Amino acid sequence: MKLKYIIYLGAVAFLLTNCGLKDRYEQPKIEEESQKGIVRDNVSRDSVSLADISWKSFFTDPQLQSLIEEGLKNNYNLQNAVLQIAAAEAGYRQSKQAFFPTLNFAPTVTANKTSKNSLNFPSNININLKTTTVSLGFTTNWEIDIWGKLASQKRANFANWLSMQASKNAVQTALIASIANAYYSLLALDRQLQVTEETIRLREAAVVTLKALNISSSTTSADVAQAEANLYAAKVTIPEIKQAIREMENLICTLIASPLKEIPRGALDNQTMNKELKTGVPMLLLSNRPDVFAAEMNFRKEYELVNVAKASFYPSLNINSGSIGISALTTRTLFDINSFFGNLVAGITQPIFNRGTLKANLRQQRVRQDIALNSFKNTLIQAGQEVSNAMYAYQTIEDKKEFREKQVESLMKAVEANRKLLEFSSRTTYTDVLVSEQNLIVAQLSQINDQLLQYKAMIELYRALGGGWKGE
Template identity: 45%
Template structure:
């Protein structure tokens, strides 16, 4: 009895062994996930990435813009539609595991030539009609897991499309917040410039009066006018920048270009409890990192599909129904059926299977590199944002002292110009220009601090939870 089934047992063991090789289970790749943040040594898993975006951004006007962007941004809507495509593809791959079923109802009229048959005329009917109704089915046994791997690949792609959608949302929130803060900074710089222009206009009048009093000469007058024009000429560029940022924000939230409702830079208080957690959490929190791993997982399953093409496929087909030459006999002893089981082994396919496998393996390796790169990029972005915040805070105190000193310098030089001959208008000009530059740079310092928080939040994967 054992000898009788020996060959069957050996074949079964061989199929099981080969199947185990092809159907290897997926495991997350071994990549560096620790110590990705430069100069950050902590075991605390608390991270601002888990904060809702409304907690991080307390400005009600900014919150309304972000809400509008999430509902109206066209890139986000496209990402949602891609999820639907991936979902349909997944359903298609799931159904591939089931048998197919087709129905066929036909009438065939067949007329043969008398010269084409070797019978005397009138002995046979040269024209016949065939009435046929049948059902046919086909099913491929998933011995090597080819169909299952294709289904798992589609599932990974579906999850990847969802991760991409979440990555689009985190980027969108960061773009809206950064654009909003940039707009507030431009408003502040415009206000400072306008106040400077008004002050310099008064200064021109003062210099003219001093010239009339023979305290200064005509050179001081034209220098003061040139100083005024130097400030006035920056206004068009500031207004252009404001208009461009407004248009950019309008596009982000999915509306036609127009004015953007906003508060002021002075009311913005940067979030300062900047917890990063550990870098291994990037895979948990950053959607683009998750998407990169899912892309690798899909390519891993595609490689298994390519390997399965080298092994025989078992297909079962069956059909049956009614067929008759006379319509009146259609339901009378006209039943037919056929059942076919086929085992197909590829022998020569012009190298297609080898090319398919080589391509799949290369794509899997590319996906692995992309996954590794996404982690390195994440660590880089977190480190850059943290350091940008720290340097902005360091500059703010010194910048405030610089502005205070330059304000006094402008006042002192103006007073000296009026009452003594130990100074000239060049000293006033230099101090005024330095003060304006310091004030504008102070706005940029505040903007850097605000945007560093936004960029850190995005780099850690915040905004989608």
């Protein structure tokens, strides 16, 4: 008869568990018009996004690849993100165990000595006042998940685990982009140093030429002095560029968690990068971003915690204590069949006087859910802005590229022509040469900066699309 009631109680608990109060999670819906406005640029939207390219295929420079590998291995922020994943995984595994009863092995030895004066027996009767009880048994506690509270908590912890994984991927994409940006900035500084050194050599030659012309009275002493001043002006920038190079090398060393050292590197003019702008469908491309996925999983966690708060209003069915084992007064009879014992205490707990606290907790959790939803939507908007800005920045540099090349080419011709006129004709002064040289070096440095900005735009687009965490 008792077994019948236990089976009946278990069946009722099972039905209640499957008819819980939890709401089924659905991905937040973004209005169609909002989806269209996430990315505004008219570029190729192939089903294969730029973000699906592994970072080793995107960045082809072997030295840069080595630096990125070192950074992924050593960077402390990335290591902390991995540790946070481990902590979240432990929380998820713990919530899975909540569905099962606890089981503890509880051996006990109890010794009692009863006061003779406390017993109502004749004084002539000999009574054993000392007893020793030996027990070997197991104890258990179990909360049956009637309303889905434990299931919702498990899903919340699972969403938190996924969010931590996505956050780690976001740290990785940002780290790769930071290393690449610093590397290309270093190459640009090398190129600036090279252009400045070439300018110094040309200005040294100009000083020699002007001094020779001054002897023949073809130029004035003022022209010679001005040429020397221009030479020193170029030389004074060399230490500044070298300082910037050292600082950029130190930044890279910090990113890869390496002792400060000289960074092995290639040349800016020899760099190649995947420049085919395939971004994918707007919502799809942004869902590839780890920070977007992390924001969604954070919303899902808060959503499930609302279900936990709802379930807290309803009765909980608990096996408060249960034990089974063997007990005897002597070890000789401990394993006798008559030494077996067992007990089970089950009950239902219904909150009464703390409903105000439960209501406040539910309101707070719903607010946290709304905040998480707004954060998710805001992350989407920011992601779309970053993609759009990166694509437009790249296209802007691409539009300037042809004109910049023609500008540098024309200025080089102008400098050469003015130098020849200065040397062989009186129709040109050193001022004309100086102006053309200044214009040339400004254009050359601008061209280097354009190259750097184009690489940075590509890196930013790759990061903004969520590239860098898939594959190797």
